[in-house]
Amino acid sequence: MMEYILHIDGDAFFVGCELTRRPDLRGRPVVTGAERGIASAVSYEAKALGVVRTMPIFEIRKICPEVVVLSSDYELYSLMSKRMYEIVRRFACKVEEYSIDECFASISFEDDARAEDLLALARKIRDTLSEELGMTFSVGMASTKTLAKVASKAEKPNGAVLINKKNIKEHLRGLAVEKVWGIGEANRAKLERLGINTALEFQNKERAWVENNFYKPQQETWHELNGVYVLPVQTVVDVPKSIQKTKTFTPSSMERSFLWSELSKNVENACIKARRHGMEAGRILFFLKTQDFRYSSFEMRLQSKSARAQEILSAISPLFAQVYRQNVLYRATGITMSDLAPVEAGQVGLFDEAQKSRNNRLTKAVDAIDRKYGKHSVFLASSMQKENTSKSARKKEDGIPSEYLFFGETARRHLRLPHLGIVS
Incomplete structure (x- = not known):
């Protein structure tokens, strides 16, 4: 038996996700990243007109006035990414979730397997992904991960390429x-x-x-x-040594309440990731980044390890004034959680243990709602301004058209219910 590696790569993945719910935009130049002021993904129609990733939106509009600029919806992208992984697992037992828009897979074949049969499988995976997700993917197959990556890039978009001893050079x-x-x-x-x-x-x-x-x-x-x-294809997800969440927004702002709301959302996202790994943080560093790319930050040790946003924001709140300066334009906020340890490893007092138990039950309930209805279906009221800004910027309904839902999958419905009051 010989092992072959597949690399599956979404073509302009973020744009592709958006087109599943905006099919009217197919064939037009589209970019995502309106909320950051720079392009995070670019459709192939936009690339043909000279648009590239990380290009400022104002420059894109100059060279391509007809461009459609969309705000990013990372919850949608994450959901579509999970679907991609599950489809690939129908064909391969070993799948490495390499990033939000790509994965590796390992499949064994007989030593005398024909190139035509190998390529037919690559095309089958590509076509299945395209049919069920409504966007295109490129698939590369080779004897190593590096060559499989080369193969997947060779005929983008919608490519399926096999690299073997005969055509490697x-x-x-x-x-x-x-x-x-x-x-x-x-x-x-x-x-x-x-x-x-x-x-x-x-x-x-x-x-x-x-x-x-x-x-x-x-x-x-x-x-x-x-x-x-x-x-090798890594099927076990490594536990991170630290977790950072940051988000750039446009236009820049000097409004304290808006910056706090942006930071609150980043803290919530960081805590969600920590809980997903079963970890809590002992140290945090939060920061603001100015319009001219200067950082103002504060690092602190938490009284007890935590992965609950309301507790971390309560610790940050009295220190926020040391980082924030009036009449200064800021373009990003962020948080880094470090000194991570498994949830059960912490030592707390009897009273603290009871309080922590109540907080854990509440957090588990919120996580359960998010799993059913979508990320941030329930969120802190301190993140409300950020949520409303994002909603207004998108100017479109959340959720995915029913024709693209899997059997048993529920369309995401954002309840917009804050919990635990405002931390300020």
């Missing part, structure tokens, strides 16, 4: 070396100084040369480009 010959996963721009200058400009030139180097000039990550990439399986 063909795919690497014209590929800029910095485009290889694991190389990137950080190593491009060094490789150019060493006379390496393409992936094939790097692959053709002797092992001793690679080991003398590069560290382990680049050595692993070299092995993978030569078809040697080094990087």
Whole structure:
């Protein structure tokens, strides 16, 4: 038996998700990222007109007046991402959820499997994803993760490519070396100084040369480009050492209540992620970022470990004035949770234990509602201004058209019910 690696990559994934509920926009130049003022995803129609990711929205409107600019809906993207993983699991037992818009999968075939059969499976996965999710995906198949990544990028969008011993050099010959996963721009200058400009030139180097000039990550990439399986498909999600949530908004603001609401939403998101991993934080750092990219922050140790937003915001509240300055324009807020430990590891007093137990029951109830109706169906009232701003910016209904729901899946309904009062 021989193991093959699949790389499944959503084509302009965020835009693709938006088009599932706005099919009237298909064929038009569309970008997401209105809330940040820069493009977070770009449709292929927009790319053809010169629009690229991270381009400021005002510049995009200059070169492409007909562009449709949408605010990002990360709850929708997360839901569609989970659907993608589940569909891929119908074809493969080992699936690595690499990022919100891509995953790896491992499938075993007989040693004498024909290339036509391998490619047929890649196309089947691609077509199933497209039919059930209403957007396009590109699928690459090869003997290693690095080559599978090369394959998935080769014929975007809606591609299905197999790289094997017969065509590997063909795919690497014209590929800029910095485009290889694991190389990137950080190593491009060094490789150019060493006379390496393409992936094939790097692959053709002797092992001793690679080991003398590069560290382990680049050595692993070299092995993978030569078809040697080094990087396994990781099916176990690593527990993070820290959790950070930050969000850029546009236009910039100096309004204290708005900034507090933005920070409150980030704290809620960070706590949701911590609880998902069964972790609590002992230290936090919160910050504001000014319009000219300067940071003002405060780091503190919590009296007891927590993954509950209302407790963390109560700790931040008396210190917020030390970070916030009047008449200063801010463009982002954020929080970092560190000193993470499993929930059951903390030691608290008898009274604190009773209070913590009540808070835990309340938090579990909120999490259960969110799982049923969608993330942030119930949220802190201190996040209300942020929620209302996001709702107004989108100017469209939440939820997903019923024709795209899976069997047994409930359309997301945002109840807009705050809980626990305002923390200010």
